[in-house]
Amino acid sequence: MSKNEKLSAEEKALFRGLMSGTRQLSQDTIVHKPPRKKFNQVPVKRLLSEQMDASHYFSDEFQPLLASEGAVRYVRSDVSHYELKKLRRGDFTPEIFLDLHGLTQKQAKQELGALIAACRREHIFCASVMHGHGKHILKQQTPLWLAQHPWVMAFHQAPKLFGGDAALLVLIEVEEWLPPELP
Template identity: 65%
Template sequence: MSKKNTLDDQDVSLFREAIAGARPIKQDTIRLHSPAIKQKAQIREIRETQQALHYFSDEYEPLLNQDGPVKYCRADVSTYEVKKLRRGDYIPDMMLDLHGLTQQQAKSELAALIEACRRQHIRCACVMHGHGKNILKQRIPLWLAQHPDVMAFHQAPKLWGGDAAILVLIEQNI
């Protein structure tokens, strides 16, 4: 047998007196539909790529060595790092192939590569620009030298593409 809690008339009248001036609560909660997690990640990646693009200028031309293989070393980085890149001591963990891309597309992909390397804690990457008409081959070192996260770069050894590729050493801000 189930017991029902029944209130006597006196309890009911006391309760009604206590809540005499009360009004029903109005539902005022607003439920927003937040974008899906994937969509948020895509938006973040686009924003980071656009922010990274502002490092690359076509007007600025850093002073790079024109003799021999293309190489660069930031002022606060040891030249020994460039030597290690040249010898192939660093193995690239990420590759970027820019064959067939326009300068603007290549610039965007290069910014995305550097940001992806930083996010995934990758220290060395290989950028393959190919031979072609030497447009990307000339522009990529100029763009890389402008980016603050690029510590050094050197023409890749034969194993990683020779004079059609560049090994890039990327700073890790942990």
């Protein structure tokens, strides 16, 4: 029976006859609560400010001294070279991936800043940045930008499994997680 069909007078009388002597149930066991706001979502305004704050480290004019021979690599002076070796061997598995294909340099800087901020916020230690081959603009600029950021501990050309020479594995310094204090 569709909603548009009307009941005949005979059907209505039959229904009323069957329902005579019944009483309406009171619903007292289920209380519908309004849906709660999720607290683990970060407000959009905060995300945008983190993205802009983290991307201001990247300059096109500053040229850090990177190894010119072999694979693209960098290790901060206070970090062990063994970490770089582990990156090269593929001992670290990236937990987050950033694809820069098709982005302008400005967009790529902002996305790199957002990636680093997200890694620190989510306590992610290793990330993969896929810059691709293309015209080699992002391939050349991405390592220069990453070497300037104070939270980047090291990066190395990714193993074949994670993109080979079209990607970088990046180690990011994260704050040590402490459980919240109980009152």
